[in-house]
Amino acid sequence: xxxxxxxxxxxxxxxxxxxxxxxxxxxxxxxxxxxxxxxxxxxxxxxxxxxxxxxxxxxxxxxxxxxxxxxxxxxxxxxxxxxxxxxxxxxxxxxxxxxxxxxxxxxxxxxxxxxxxxxxxxxxxxxxxxxxxxxxxxxxxxxxxxxxxxxxxxxxxxxxxxxxxxxxxxxxxxxxxxxxxxxxxxxxxxxxxxxxxxxxxxxxxxxxxxxxxxxxxxxxxxxxxxxxxxxxxxx
Amino acid sequence: xxxxxxxxxxxxxxxxxxxxxxxxxxxxxxxxxxxxxxxxxxxxxxxxxxxxxxxxxxxxxxxxxxxxxxxxxxxxxxxxxxxxxxxxxxxxxxxxxxxxxxxxxxxxxxxxxxxxxxxxxxxxxxxxxxxxxxxxxxxxxxxxxxxxxxxxxxxxxxxxxxxxxxxxxxxxxxxxxxxxxxxxxxxxxxxxxxxxxxxxxxxxxxxxxxxxxxxxxxxxxxxxxxxxxxxxxxxxxxxxxxxxxxxxxxxxxxxxxxxxxxxxxxxxxxxxxxxxxxxxxxxxxxxxxxxxxxxxxxxxxxxxxxxxxxxxxxxxxxxxxxxxxxxxxxx
Numbered sequence: 001x002x003x004x005x006x007x008x009x010x011x012x013x014x015x016x017x018x019x020x021x022x023x024x025x026x027x028x029x030x031x032x033x034x035x036x037x038x039x040x041x042x043x044x045x046x047x048x049x050x051x052x053x054x055x056x057x058x059x060x061x062x063x064x065x066x067x068x069x070x071x072x073x074x075x076x077x078x079x080x081x082x083x084x085x086x087x088x089x090x091x092x093x094x095x096x097x098x099x100x101x102x103x104x105x106x107x108x109x110x111x112x113x114x115x116x117x118x119x120x121x122x123x124x125x126x127x128x129x130x131x132x133x134x135x136x137x138x139x140x141x142x143x144x145x146x147x148x149x150x151x152x153x154x155x156x157x158x159x160x161x162x163x164x165x166x167x168x169x170x171x172x173x174x175x176x177x178x179x180x181x182x183x184x185x186x187x188x189x190x191x192x193x194x195x196x197x198x199x200x201x202x203x204x205x206x207x208x209x210x211x212x213x214x215x216x217x218x219x220x221x222x223x224x225x226x227x228x229x230x231x232x233x234x235x
Numbered sequence: 236x237x238x239x240x241x242x243x244x245x246x247x248x249x250x251x252x253x254x255x256x257x258x259x260x261x262x263x264x265x266x267x268x269x270x271x272x273x274x275x276x277x278x279x280x281x282x283x284x285x286x287x288x289x290x291x292x293x294x295x296x297x298x299x300x301x302x303x304x305x306x307x308x309x310x311x312x313x314x315x316x317x318x319x320x321x322x323x324x325x326x327x328x329x330x331x332x333x334x335x336x337x338x339x340x341x342x343x344x345x346x347x348x349x350x351x352x353x354x355x356x357x358x359x360x361x362x363x364x365x366x367x368x369x370x371x372x373x374x375x376x377x378x379x380x381x382x383x384x385x386x387x388x389x390x391x392x393x394x395x396x397x398x399x400x401x402x403x404x405x406x407x408x409x410x411x412x413x414x415x416x417x418x419x420x421x422x423x424x425x426x427x428x429x430x431x432x433x434x435x436x437x438x439x440x441x442x443x444x445x446x447x448x449x450x451x452x453x454x455x456x457x458x459x460x461x462x463x464x465x466x467x468x469x470x471x472x473x474x475x476x477x478x479x480x481x482x483x484x485x486x487x488x489x490x491x492x493x494x495x496x497x498x499x500x501x502x503x504x505x506x507x508x509x510x511x512x513x514x515x516x517x518x519x520x521x522x523x524x525x526x527x528x529x530x531x532x533x534x535x536x537x538x539x540x541x542x543x544x545x546x547x548x549x550x551x552x553x554x555x556x557x558x559x560x561x562x563x564x565x566x
Contacts, residue, residue, distance in 0.1 A: 025430035028481040028509035029537035033430060040474060065258045065477030067501060072257075072477030078512070078538040148259045149477060149501030152369040156475055156501075167472055168503065170487040185472045185503070192260070193368055210260075212359045212371040218259040 019047060022093045024086045029078040030062075034089050035070040040186055042158065043098065044069040045146045049222060050099035054092050066147045066222060068156055068187065101223025103145070108181075108190065109231035110139065112203040116180050117234075118173065119166075119200035123183065126166050131235045137161045138181075138202065138228060143188065145224040151192035153210030155220035160188045172198035179204050181228065236300040237350065239383040240334060243292020245454070248354055248373035248385070249347075249496075251284040253362035257477055257500040264364040264372070267291070267345055267455060267496050267519030270406055270544065271309035275349030277552050278306040278326050278401060280390060280559070285353030286363035288379070290346045293339040299329040303350055303387065304396060309520065310346030311405070313338040325402035344522045352388035367455065368497055395562045403551050406544075407517075413543045414517060418528070421446045422521055425514050425532035425540075426483065431505035434467035435485065441465050442507055446526050447491070453523055456497040460527075464489025467505055478502040481510035483529075493518065511537040513544055 020038020027033055034051070038044045045068075052066045055073050063074040071089075079085050112135040113120060124131050143157035150156075160183065168184045176182075176197035181190050184199035191197055192210060205228075209219040220226070251272060252265020266272040266289055273283040288297075290310075299305075306326045307314045314321050315336045321327055323346070329335060337346050356363050356374055365373025374383055407414060415423050435442060447460040466489045478484075482494045484504035493510060494502075495518065510518065511532050521527060 025506075026427050026509060027429055027479055027506065029427060029511045029513075029532075029534050031477075031479050031509070033476055035430075035474070035476065063255060063257060065500070067476035068474035070474060070476040072479070074479060078534055078541055080534075080538065082534045147475070147501075149257070149475060150260055150499055152259065152261045152366075154260045185474075187475065195368070210369070212261075212366070212369065217256070217261070217360065 019094070020044065022090060024089050026082065027072070030075045032073045032075070032082075032085055032089060033070060034073070034093060036093070038069065040069055040158070042144060045144075045158065046098040046100055047093070047096045049101050050096040051093055053099065054096065055089070058088075065149065067149065068146050068158070101221075103221050103224035105225045105227065106220065107227050107229050108205050108207060110181050110203045110205045110228045111232045111234065112139070112181075112230055113234040114204065114232070116177055116204035117202050120202045123164065123166050123200055123202060127164055129163065134164050134202065135230070135233060135235070137164050138188070139230050143226040145220045145222055145226060147222055148218055148220060152212070153218040153220060154189060154192040155224070155226070157188050157226055160186055162186070166200050168198040169200065172196045173201075176201060177204070179206060181205050236387060237303070237385055238298040238300065239379045239381055239385075240296040240298050241381060242295050242379045244378060245292045246288060246290045246295060246379045247365040247367065248286050248356055248379070249289040249364045250286040250362055252364055252496065253360050253366065253372070256360055257479075260500050261360065262366065262368060262497050262500055263480070264366050264497050265362070266347060268309045268347065268516045270516040271345075271347045272349065273548055274324070274403060274406065274551055275306045275308035275347050276353070277548070277555055278308075278403065279304045279349050279351040281349065281351065281353050285349070285388070286356060286373075287350070287354065288348040290337050290348065291344060293337055295337045296334055297348070298334050299331060301331050301387070303329045305329060305335070305348060305350045307337065308347050308349065309343065310337065310340035311343050313340050314346075322400070322402055324405050326396050326400040328396065342522075343520045345520060350387055352390045355386040355388040366497075395559065395566055397558070397562060401555055401558055406547060410543055410547055413540055414514075417526075421526040421528040422517060423530045424510055424518060424527050425536065426508040426510045426529045427532055427534070427537070429482065429506035429509045431467070431471070432507050434469065434471065434505050435465055435507050436468060442491070443529050443531060446528050449521055449523050449525055449527065450490075451523050454497075455495055456499070457495055458493045458518065458521075460491045460493065462490070465491070465507070471505060473503040473505065475501045475503045481512060481515055482506055483508045483510065495519065511540065513537060513540040
């Protein structure tokens with residue numbers, strides 16, 4: 001795996017003119033989830049990155065967790081009037097400017113197919129594509145890290161070709177190996193832990209992407225660019 | 236130094252957790268009953284967030300290598316020091332060579348052993364808690380095993396204790412009006428409706444009105460509930476978003492999952508409700524197989540309960556310091 005600074009190739013995607021509406025819902029008494037109704041794209045995520053910076057500065061907020069075109073804000077204590085928090089979040093969303101986080105480029109060598117690609121046949125059936133095509137479509141794309149979550153250091157990647165999107169499983173695999181390269185809905189990623197996992201595995205990557213003793217424990221950060229490089233294709 | 240003489244498979248070192256890293260996928264973790272850890276630590280003279288042992292598989296035995304102050308909180312009794320039965324929620328002194336044994340508590344799920352000076356395991360990302368999913372923190376990132384030896388931190392300000400110790404009235408009793416007892420054997424758990432509740436419009440009442448059982452497939456990550464499945468009116472594929480302990484997600488089979496201390500940090504299953512934060516410790520003390528019922532709550536109620544808990548903790552803090560200072564003055 002190679003991590004390099006991405007200074008030479010700034011992303012210049014066209015920013016959509018319309019921001020899309022947002023809604024805020026509760027999780028328990030202290031957490032507020034803002035979800036945007038807009039497209040699942042880089043433009044929407046850039047507003048989320050900007051919103052994240054703003055909300056982090058609020059005195060009553062303990063934690064901000066950007067998700068995929070959404071944001072969870074956790075208050076230090078239960079607010080007296082939750083509707084005030086809701087309005088502040090919506091106002092901040094409406095005022096958010098696009099923020100680009102041009103990070104580093106990470107190349108991840110992948111062993112496509114083989115024993116860890118347990119869900120590749122199902123994906124072929126679902127998509128109507130050959131295994132060769134599924135794999136090629138996966139590694140030809142360039143992905144952006146939209147957010148981290150779910151497991152230490154796990155990056156949610158945007159940029160999956162809609163032809164190889166596949167819903168998460170109704171019944172998760174009980175024991176998916178750490179390192180499995182997976183597709184879940186419109187997202188792709190690399191499993192960071194061995195354990196139950198509802199995503200669909202199409203390959204395997206050997207990597208160390210999280211170190212709790214490091215001052216920056218996670219290798220991936222929002223804004224980074226990820227490329228999957230076929231190290232081996234076994235179909 | 237303490238030595239683990241006998242332990243079941245799921246006992247760990249925990250403090251009040253590792254909040255602040257959910258945005259890189261790290262669960263806050265920490266004790267399933269943080270309330271018990273705070274009180275135990277205050278009693279033995281530690282900071283509230285010192286590391287303690289969370290015992291959830293019994294029996295559990297540990298050997299003290301040195302003169303040590305300790306308190307067992309959380310559980311409703313069943314602790315024995317060298318054959319002598321002791322009170323829970325009370326400070327005690329152990330001498331080098333003595334063995335503390337915790338037997339299965341009669342009704343609760345988890346006991347906490349707070350030790351004067353706290354357990355001195357390395358601080359990782361701001362906490363000494365064991366992150367089981369990530370395999371780091373606590374005692375080598377794993378549950379305790381027989382023969383483990385753990386250092387004890389030094390106490391900065393050791394105040395004298397009365398011979399019979401200092402005891403508190405357990406929170407469930409002291410705050411009985413704030414935390415209602417189980418009704419017909421079902422623990423009332425307060426929750427606020429969450430994002431996708433409208434998907435369960437036909438089954439929403441079934442969620443709030445039925446009595447759920449905590450299934451045996453439950454652990455520190457989440458409680459799976461068994462009962463009459465609740466099905467959404469349509470299947471939706473959600474974008475991954477941050478989640479916190481207490482969120483009640485409904486996977487396609489219709490049996491809810493409550494995320495607990497080692498909660499996933501992100502999820503995409505529809506959410507029907509979220510348990511209010513100040514009721515989570517009660518869930519942490521609810522055993523596999525026990526029954527619960529969700530009660531619709533509000534932010535105002537959650538705030539009132541939070542404030543009652545804060546007052547109780549403050550009172551224990553102040554009173555224990557007063558008693559110890561008085562003893563020092565008399566000494």
